[in-house]
Amino acid sequence: MNKSFLDYFLKIRVPVILFVALASLTLTYYVSRAERDGVGYAPEQPIPYSHKLHAGTMGIDCQYCHTGASVSRHAMVPPVNTCMNCHTVARKNKPNIIRLTQYYNEGKLMPWKRVHKVPDYAYFNHSVHVNKGIDCQTCHGDIQNMEVVQQTNSWTMNNCIDCHRTAPVKLANIKGIKKGPENCFACHR
Numbered sequence: 651m652n653k654s655f656l657d658y659f660l661k662i663r664v665p666v667i668l669f670v671a672l673a674s675l676t677l678t679y680y681v682s683r684a685e686r687d688g689v690g691y692a693p694e695q696p697i698p699y700s701h702k703l704h705a706g707t708m709g710i711d712c713q714y715c716h717t718g719a720s721v722s723r724h725a726m727v728p729p730v731n732t733c734m735n736c737h738t739v740a741r742k743n744k745p746n747i748i749r750l751t752q753y754y755n756e757g758k759l760m761p762w763k764r765v766h767k768v769p770d771y772a773y774f775n776h777s778v779h780v781n782k783g784i785d786c787q788t789c790h791g792d793i794q795n796m797e798v799v800q801q802t803n804s805w806t807m808n809n810c811i812d813c814h815r816t817a818p819v820k821l822a823n824i825k826g827i828k829k830g831p832e833n834c835f836a837c838h839r
């Protein structure tokens with residue numbers, strides 16, 4: 651290798667390569683961070699399903715669709731079947747409902763993008779919270795006014811513990827509510 655090439659490689663190429671590597675690392679970090687606990691995260695969904703219309707204007711109960719919320723760890727996003735209880739008839743000639751029907755007929759899952767997520771090493775359980783009488787809105791914001799679901803709270807450890815410590819004050823509207831656990835093994839099991 652001749653010297654001037656080596657010089658060029660070390661002085662120009664290496665810094666450029668390092669810069670690009672660093673920049674893309676930082677970017678991936680922030681993007682995945684946003685998906686994990688970013689307040690304001692509101693991914694575009696495969697079909698523009700509106701909570702404002704269904705849960706707000708039409709007043710459909712949250713748990714008509716999110717059937718797991720009071721019985722299990724996950725609230726669960728409904729399968730297309732649930733939508734078809736109405737959409738075999740309602741607006742069936744609209745382009746988005748035609749697409750919805752295609753998923754249904756082909757027996758495919760709708761690829762909804764996940765909005766809220768705590769890391770796997772932390773344990774969160776919906777039913778414990780919901781059955782104590784804590785509203786969905788306390789944690790998720792006014793979903794019934796959202797055209798597109800947006801994350802309104804950050805699920806850092808501090809946030810969980812802060813509510814656990816202050817629950818009797820913060821949730822004074824719920825009769826007899828106790829503090830939540832603050833010991834490590836409650837959430838890291």
Ligand code: HEC
Pocket residue numbers: 695699701704705710711712713714715716727728762763764765766767786787790793794798799
């Ligand atoms: C008719 C069915 C239906 C009803 C009623 C409904 N939802 Fe949903 N919900 C969905 C679907 C479908 C998704 C996934 C697509 C999206 O995010 O918009 C979803 C997504 C969500 C998410 C985000 C899930 C994630 O990926 O983190 C939350 C939180 C949520 N709903 C809360 C509520 C609350 C609170 C109510 C009541 C005020 C409600 N939903 C009523 C169907 C419904």
Ligand code: HEC
Pocket residue numbers: 697698699700703704710715728730732733734735736737740741744745746747750
């Ligand atoms: C309880 C009945 C009911 C259920 C369940 C329901 N919808 Fe709807 N949906 C309606 C009605 C009625 C309308 C039309 C409302 C209007 O425009 O006044 C509508 C409108 C829509 C529209 C707008 C259609 C357009 O272009 O005009 C979309 C998209 C949609 N629904 C998707 C869904 C999805 C996805 C699900 C399942 C997660 C679902 N709906 C569940 C009753 C329902």
Ligand code: HEC
Pocket residue numbers: 712713716719720723724725726727766767768769774776779780784785786787788789790805
């Ligand atoms: C104490 C706070 C809290 C309450 C109350 C709460 N949620 Fe959640 N929700 C969360 C957290 C935290 C996550 C992320 C959980 C995970 O990644 O396992 C989540 C995730 C979700 C999801 C997507 C993932 C899943 O678990 O299926 C849906 C849908 C959802 N919530 C709906 C609801 C509905 C509907 C209610 C009310 C009936 C509700 N939540 C009440 C904190 C809460």
Ligand code: HEC
Pocket residue numbers: 768769772805806807808810811814831832833834835836837838
């Ligand atoms: C009320 C639930 C809860 C309790 C109690 C709790 N944690 Fe966590 N912890 C979480 C959640 C949720 C996360 C993930 C969100 C985050 O990164 O903040 C987490 C993240 C962590 C992390 C990773 C931090 C990081 O920056 O990536 C460590 C380490 C940890 N917890 C240790 C502990 C220890 C030690 C205790 C006891 C003193 C404890 N936790 C008690 C909920 C809890």
Ligand code: HEC
Pocket residue numbers: 768772773774775778779782784788789805806809810811813814817827828829830831836837
């Ligand atoms: C809005 C307040 C609030 C928030 C936010 C909240 N919690 Fe809780 N949590 C409670 C209360 C209140 C209890 C205690 C209920 C009781 O036993 O009376 C509880 C109980 C628990 C328990 C014990 C349940 C069991 O199975 O024994 C765990 C674990 C837990 N929470 C995890 C979490 C994690 C992880 C987060 C954050 C991602 C979180 N919580 C966020 C209020 C909250």
